[in-house]
Amino acid sequence: MWHRRHAPTLAAAVIACLWGLGLALAHWEGHLSGLERMEAPLADLRFLIQGPRPPPSTIAIIAIDDRTVREAGSYPLSRTAMARLVSKLARMKPKVIALDILFVDSGPPDADLALASALREAPTVLAAAGLFERDARRGQAPEQGTLDEIPAAQSLLLPIEALASTSAIGVVNIATDPSGVPRSIPLLLRANSRLLPSFPLRTASVAAGSNPAIAQDGVTLGDVSTRTDEGFNLPLRFYGPSGTIRTISASEILNDEVDESAIRHNIIIVGATVAGGGDAFPTPFDPLLPGVEVLATATAHLIEGDGLVRDRRTRLADGVMAVTLPVLLVLLLAWHRSLWGFAMIAAAAAAWIAVTVIGFTHGLWLSASLPLAAAMPPAVLFGAAQLWLDRVRAERLRQQSQTLRSFQPPSLARRLAKDPGFLSTPVRQEAAVVFVDLSGFTGLSEILPLDDTREMLRQFHTLVDREAVQREGVVASFMGDGAMILFGLPDPGSMDACHAVEFCVHLCSRMEEWIATLPDPIASRIGFKIGAHHGVIIASRLGGDSHQHITAIGDTVNVASRLMEVAAFHEADVALSDDLYQVAGSASSIFETGVLDGVVATSIRGRANPISIWLWRRRPVLEKRRAP
Incomplete structure (x- = not known):
């Protein structure tokens, strides 16, 4: 009678013991990769409970x-x-x-x-x-x-x-x-x-x-x-x-x-x-x-000697608990299927978790997942899966965020990360605006192979971006063979105008060095022009609900763009407004490295009133014409 009454309990205990023993042996031999996935978030949780430690x-x-x-x-x-x-x-x-x-x-x-x-x-x-x-170490585990x-x-x-x-x-x-x-x-x-x-x-x-x-x-x-x-x-x-x-x-x-x-x-x-x-x-x-x-x-x-200890002895302790806890669970359920019984089961599981947490803080890595997976598969698997999915989701969001940030200048990306609503409302502010454009590129693109055309643009864009970032500028947009650079975003500063004139001079130098490296048939047909202005802009987001970009609009932007035409007409490298020249102050002395003409009152296409400008060249016009 006793055997018939308790036989199911004994059978369940034996099966639970064998289940736990199977998991323990697989854990000992390192075959439970799925269990390691569960252990990882639990280990992370114990790190957070322990908190940072002073390093040596x-x-x-x-x-x-x-x-x-x-x-x-x-x-x-x-x-x-x-x-x-x-x-x-x-x-x-x-x-x-x-x-x-x-x-x-x-x-x-x-x-x-x-x-x-x-x-x-x-x-x-x-x-x-x-x-x-990949998969080089799969197969039978070595001794x-x-x-x-x-x-x-x-x-x-x-x-x-x-x-x-x-x-x-x-x-x-x-x-x-x-x-x-x-x-x-x-x-x-x-x-x-x-x-x-x-x-x-x-x-x-x-x-x-x-x-x-x-x-x-x-x-x-x-x-x-x-x-x-x-x-x-x-x-x-x-x-x-x-x-x-x-x-x-x-x-x-x-x-x-x-x-x-x-x-x-x-x-x-x-x-x-x-x-x-x-x-x-x-x-x-x-x-x-x-x-x-x-x-x-x-x-x-x-x-x-302050690392974690996870060796054969700790794996043996994990295995003993993986065999003991499921048997204890079966016996508790057979003894008292009530609130007290479930409370004791939870207390046993919580006690092992407490042991693993205390051991972890003392540098002993006992498995939190193995005994629980052996004793309570549904609850532990569900909880570990939720934590694991959260980690995967967070990793995917991090990768997506990094990919999206590559489409914005670094300074704007950092600002948008801190303030997602940045420039949702347009802002009027002072800024220096610089436009640069490749002369003769349209004609070249008709005869150059597409791969060569793309490579030229890539080199040009890289050069402009590097010079802008070094001087706290933001490339607001690359427009084919041209670019608009803003000095004053995400926040205006007292050095914006200075950075802008330094950018113009250094960019001219880098552009001429780059063009000199191109094959003669290409170098002889290509040039560049730069226009720069300082004044009030409206910085905002433009675009539809599905896609937006940050840019600047206003008369200052239009004038800077038109100054490229003025530079080309006068065979100058840079045409900059007197407004920018005056605000830059002592930084304008950098133009002494070339030839500076001005100040000249100049009409701007599409604008009623003329403005005062300066024209700058790295070399005199005659010398540039004689240059091979």
Whole structure:
């Protein structure tokens, strides 16, 4: 009688035990990729509950940021600039300088030699990268603890020999989950018959002055031991959002603005944080954490021993709970199917969650999803799926936002992100307006192939955009072979007119240099003209409900556009209004680099009253006519 009464309960308990045991074994062998997807948002939640942590003070990031790129004038930085940066860092006596930059292609020989010489001035580590084939590691899992567990790359991207011979080499590959969040760093990587250490492991070992002792489930550097997960992966324990680890702009080093004490005896990791550089990852604390900070985080774990512990012992604890909790659930339901019974079930689940949260704050990564998936599949799967879908949706919205921002100048994109209603109501304000147009391009486009025509326009647009951004200008629109640039958006400033005249002069110089690089049959038939004016504009959004763009209208805009005709008629490079000249003040002295004529009263087509203008040329008219 007792057996018949309790047989269903026993059978359910056995089935629950076998279900939990199956999940536990799959988790032990690393086969539960679906469960890892559930674990990722729960791990992120525990990061947020724990909150940011203070990073070690012995590690600093030298960031190749927007300021550095703006001052250098190019990205990536030239080998010469990198040599200067490394040399200046070396003189401050750091423990190691690790460069999270791939030098896989040769540069100018003298620049490569300069960088190689700078690398020899201090202990240095250079980045390499492994290239993996999609699905290359699918199939039967290797026996745990063997070298077969180590990720195998199809090929390697290594520094050029001239640089590789000066430094230690480390691989910068990062393991991410399906949503792109970096979860771990493979400490070792195989490629053919070679076995390479990771970039953080190489950096930490050079800084410690000793080779790492690698065991089946961990690595030891000096007296610091760090446990690793399967495949010799080092789990990441983020310190906080971008900039939590001490970050110094490379421009401050190049400009000698940093005290030597900030570098001396520290681990220095050099990498790019420039906006739009692409080397960034979403994390629980920050949607875009620079890759160099991810590598610095892993390096800190190896030096300080403060990373997450997720190894065979924690997986065993997960498995024991995955077997115990479903059996306990069955027994509780069989004992008392009431509010108290469900409350006890919820309390058991909550207790395990509390254990995982407390363990996480102490650096122990116990699985929150495995025991719950074994015990309460419907509830846990639904909750984890909702969190996972939110992450996917947020990632998609971030990508869409980035794509849409590429259709607006950076300064306007930033303003629209902060104030979506910007210029929904038109605004009257002072601004400098500059128009530039290619002369002769229409005729050329009739005879040039379409690809060549597009490439010329691309080069022209790139040149105009670069010069405008450097002087806080906004390219309001590219109109085929012309462009309208505004100085005063998104906010007017006292230097708008100064920036406008500087833009005109520098653009003329860059345009002539560019035209000189074109084939003679094209260069001889093409030119440019620039018109510039200062006054009141109406800045607003124009367009329909489905598409809008930000632009400026008004008499000031019309005059600036017509001044291009005046420049062309007088064979001048720039025709600018006396209003702009006067507001620019001392900045107008930049025109002394060429020939400035004025002031001249000039009629403007379509306008009743003449205006006073200045005409500027980089060279006299006769000299320009004689120029080949």
